[in-house]
Amino acid sequence: MNKLKLASISLLLAGATAMPAMAQRVGGEAAREGNRESTEGKGAWREGGRGERGDDRADRGDRGGRGQPGDVGGGRQEWRAEARDERRDDRNDFRNERRDDRNDFRNERRDDRQDRREWVAERRDDRRDDRREWRDDRRDYRNDWRDDRRDHARYVRHNDRRWNGYNWYPQYRYRAPVRYVYPSGYRPYRWSVGHRLPSSYYHRNYYVDYRAYRLPPPPYGYHWVRVDRDVVLVSIASGLIRDILYGLYY
Secondary structure (H helix, E strand, O other): OHHHHHHHHHHHHHHHHHHHHHHHHHHHHHHHHHHHHHHHHHHHHHHHHHHHHHHHHHHHHHHHOOOOOOOHHHHHHHHHHHHHHHHHHHHHHHHHHHHHHHHHHHHHHHHHHHHHHHHHHHHHHHHHHHHHHHHHHHHHHHHHHHHHHHHHHHOOOOOOOOEEOOEEOHHHOEOOOOOOOOOOOOOOOOOOOOOEOOHHHHOHHHEOOOOOOOOOOOOOOEEEEEEOOEEEEEEOOOOEEEEEEEOOEO
16 A cells, blocks of 8 residues: 555656656747747748839839839939939030120120220320410410510500500590490400400401500501400400500590
């Protein structure tokens, strides 16, 4: 009886010891099987992704119209060629615009230089004319001065009881034969010896007969002319006033 119990207890102990080992062995086999399935799933997923990407590239090639379906390299080369042509066209347009701008700038500078040359030529002509006129004026002035000096030696006016210096005494005044009219554009002005009388003042209509008023005889090239109430001895060539008597007329 005791031996039977001991044998039963031994069997129970042996079964309890074998159970964990068997469970561990079964679990290891199940884990290895799961790992194998996971690895196979990942490989299939990768193969599927590669196939989809290839299909996408082929579709992009078909949509772009470059190369054959799925010919991604050919489409990229054509795209690069088109981009290169566009950049070349842009550079050509930019160069043409710069060339046009330079041409316009050169034309404007050429026009400016031409205008400046014309301005310099006109200024040179004006200065030449001014110098020529200035020389003529100096020459005329010297000639007039020499004539005046020569005539001054010939002209002599002594004091008379009818005037004192340049003023005619009131009691010896003469009645004006006609009403005096100033030349066009001139107004009353008190002239003096040494002034230059405008040519409109010594027109022939303003001449005075010096004999009728017993005035000093004028030298050659001079005339007595009437200026309102006065008489003036003036050079016909230059208009220089040599003598004057104020208040001869009333």
